[in-house]
Amino acid sequence: MNRNRENPEVNAGSMADIAFLLLIFFLVTATIQTDVGLDRKLPPKETIPPPPVNERNIFRLSLNKNDELFVEDGIMELEDLKIAAMAFLDNGGVPKGNENHCGYCKGTGSPDASDNPVKAVISFNSDREASYGMYVSVQDALTAAYNELRNRESQRLYGKNYVDMEESYYSDDMSHEEKMALQREIETIRDMFPMKLSEAETISKLN
């Protein structure tokens, strides 16, 4: 009875069909793109009304229903917003020697713009009829302004870009100590240019 000494080979011809079936299933149900976007934190529901802010420390932005952008009561093109926001934040209006003087600011020190980036608030109102696309464009321009200033300072202090630091913080391949050091650096930069973006009505102190 030695008809079938060697094992007959398993027919692998249909394996390709099975694999193709799986492949097509994944092609159909999957999307290739990972989501990207702008991160924001909403203010908590129960907030103590913030202390009144000096008018010069508020950068007022509003969108009307025709998607026109108003900056401090004048109309502005979207292209110019980033520069204007940077000029406002980086102004450094308090003269040297005084309290609240901003040592790292490179602005013109104009009396109409912010005292110190730490105090500066951007207030952004949008009409209910304004389009979401425009809203995101404005948010993007403001983020760009903050990122550029933060990049400048982190280049000066640590020789790295702030945006790259943040990115490498969220990708996990580093030891705990490195991560803590990086976190401290990121927080230092964030404290220099804290993002204070208010979408509520900002009350100014009457002088």
Added chain:
Amino acid sequence: MAKFTKKKDGDLPAVSTASLPDIVFMLLFFFMTVTTMKDSSLLVENTLPNATEIKKLEKKDRVIYIYVGKPTQEYQKVFGTEPKIQLNDKFANVDEVGTYILAERAKKPQELQNVLTTALKVDKNANMGLITDIKQQLREVNALKVNYTTYEGDAFNNLQ
């Protein structure tokens, strides 16, 4: 005289297909690793706006999605052309957003419940009123981390 082996008869030898499964599996694994699952089909138009200063939305298990946009062609007869909110697989009103977030949050494991992000996938032609209402709802249920999901691209293209 040299001896020649007799030529075989004219037809070509069959191409071996034994390695075909390996190739296909390789493709399969490639797609399995680089893609993510689509979880709900879209009932609304969803052309996201463009932005440049973007961050990746990592860790899918910590994200709750809200879609906003005009209903697609087939639903326009029933729901009209005003932007609507889509939660999971159905249309919803603004006041259902809060309960939806709470329900989704309860489904997640305990340790993730405090670190959830709400991804707003909003069509660029939607108007801000609806978004403001949604944000108000999110504040009511203390879901404060939001992500305005966008495409990567020049923000000036949003205006057309």
